[in-house]
Amino acid sequence: MEVALFLLLAALSVAGVAGFLVTRNQAHGALLLVLSFTSLGGIFGLLGAPFLAAVQVIVYAGAILVLFLFVIMMVNLREGVPAERKKWTLVMAAALGLVLLAELALAFGRLAGGAPPAAAGGSSTAGLGTLLFTRYLYPFEITSLLILAALAGGLTLARRKDAP
């Protein structure tokens, strides 16, 4: 059951990204990525990370990609998305992708004979919270500074010159 669900969600996420790669419509691409990232959230849940599954769906699929959709609609190209790059660029990209995939497969292939996963102990969400506020307290606080800087930067960049 668990494995079947994983395979279904994995197929959905790969199909979403593949559709994003093929489509010429920016908005369709972003919506396909919403599908893909939501399925990835489901996979996070299957892998024993329920909190991150919720964050993935709410923040990534819900907030970040909707932000992209807003910008896509604001930019709204009249003449549509330009044609794909030249033929040889496509071939080079495919070759590079294959090489990268082979490298990663080689690296991960060594793990195939490894020990079976250790049983997850305790509630993962409570453990995550404890870890976040003990060992990773400084990174956590610095993240809030980063968000503040991003907020100020975004406001400054997006402001019109003639605004007060």
Add this chain to the structure above:
Amino acid sequence: MIPTVWVLVLAAVLFVLGAVAFFVKRDLLTMFLAVEVMLNAGSLAFIAFARERGVLDGQVVVFFIITVAAAEAAIGLAIILLVFRQRRTIKAEDMRELRG
């Protein structure tokens, strides 16, 4: 129990698709979306290893990845909007001031 190797293969496939999309696509917004795909593939690998080792530190890293991705999307989209406002285009090859 889902084998860790399967999850890692999924992460690798997603990362490669994201990288190929980054090189094939021609407008800044779609290239930026491709970067998000690669970030997600990285997150998936972190979660897979966290489960394999039975520790939660990998999940903390994914938490930070998602936070930083949110900040990065806000700034990146503001920059793209600024470029569009000044040039009326978001094609990557129109940005070539620094080419010799």
